[in-house]
Amino acid sequence: MKTKYLIFGVALLSVISCRTPLNVANVQTEKNIALSTDLPEDALFTKTIAPYKAELEGKMNKIISHTSVDLTKEGDNSTLGNLLADYTFEGADEWAKKNGITNGVDAAVINIGGIRTTIGAGDILTRQIYEVMPFENEVIIVKMKGSDLQGLFDYYLKTLKNNPVSHLYIETENGMNVKELVNGKEVEPGQTYYIATSDYLALGGDNMDYFKKGEMIPTGIKLRDLFLEKFIANPEIKVPTDLRLNFKNKKNKIDE
Template sequence: MKTKYLISCLALLAIISCKTPLSVANVQTQKNISISKELPEDAIFTKVIEPYKVELEGKMNKLISHTSVDLTKQGDNSNLGNLLADYTFEGADAWGKKNGLPNGVDAAVINIGGIRTNIGAGDILTKHVYEVMPFENELIIVKMKGTDLQGLFDYYLKTQVNNPVSHFYIETENGMNVKELVNGKEIEPTKIYYIATSDYLAMGGDNMSFFEKGELIPTGIKLRDLFLEKFIANPEVKSPTDIRLNFKNKKNKTDE
């Protein structure tokens, strides 16, 4: 026992003796450098990043589509909002049919706040899609009961916010839901619905707590990548003009 104790002590001393003694760095106060337009560029740094800068600018300025009209996010049925909602639906529908949902998805909803800017009439470049959707949101499919989906219609009745939808028709008047349609049909309480949206909304963002009652199905698809793919596939954009949100006698404008 004494031998083991002695060996342990010697080992501990050896470890302690091998440690490098701490030293205090000599810190000296230097003059602050003001960052401004007059600050000269670092020639070496500029030379190193130049090829990457040229490559990035080339990708961002790539022509991917064209629109003959301004695509805007303003209004209850904004053409840009409805277009991106349709792209969300189409992407989720195609993914679902390849991954165990033979009938695809039923509808889609996105938030107008996630659309950061408009796209003017003319050529659409890659950078325009990045400006519209700068976030890394994922496309999510939410499996919901018809009874829980009622929460979505109640949300629009309460907020009357112009969050874009696809394959929904929501009509309100005088504080009441007048029509609530999915693919042109009324909700069936016992039916299972599959709603495409973003991970942000699926987790209850923008107070969409009704999604929390559903089952989330991740797709692994980034919404921005999906939108880029859709614009590339449509050289001439045809913006939707149909009515999806019909808030009659709307008093308070809540457009983003």
């Protein structure tokens, strides 16, 4: 037994002796420099970043499209909300058809809170799309049974929230859903539906837990990249005018 402890002790000493000695850095107290507008610019730093700054500003201030009306978030069928919901649908639909989902997607849902600002009438610049969508959210397609889609309609009935939709029509009155349509048709409980949304919502964000019943299909498409592509492809924006969310007898304003 003593021999066993002796061997263990020798081994431990060997390991310790092989370690590099710990050197303590010589730490000196330096004077704190308060950040303020009075600090002089670093000429070398300013000169170094100047070409990169100019290039970035050139890209961000590039005119990519034009709108004759304000694109806002106001109302249950907001101009900007419905437009971006349509762009989400179109991008997901194109991807789906190229990746084995023969009939494409059936509808799209995005959240109004994810749209961070509005776009005024006039020229649309690249930087405005970054301001509208500053997040790195990805387009997700959720494969769902028609019976599970009831959770989506119940969500809108409960919240009466103006989260934008595309290829969906939801009508409520006196605390009841009176019409629930996908692509103008009533939902078939046994049918499979493909709903385009963001990864944030697909994972249950904004209390959209009904998506968790479906199968998530990632597309790799970033929403902001998709929106940029769509604005560039549409030099003059045509605002959707169709009615999608029809909350009758809505008393409280829940728009974001």
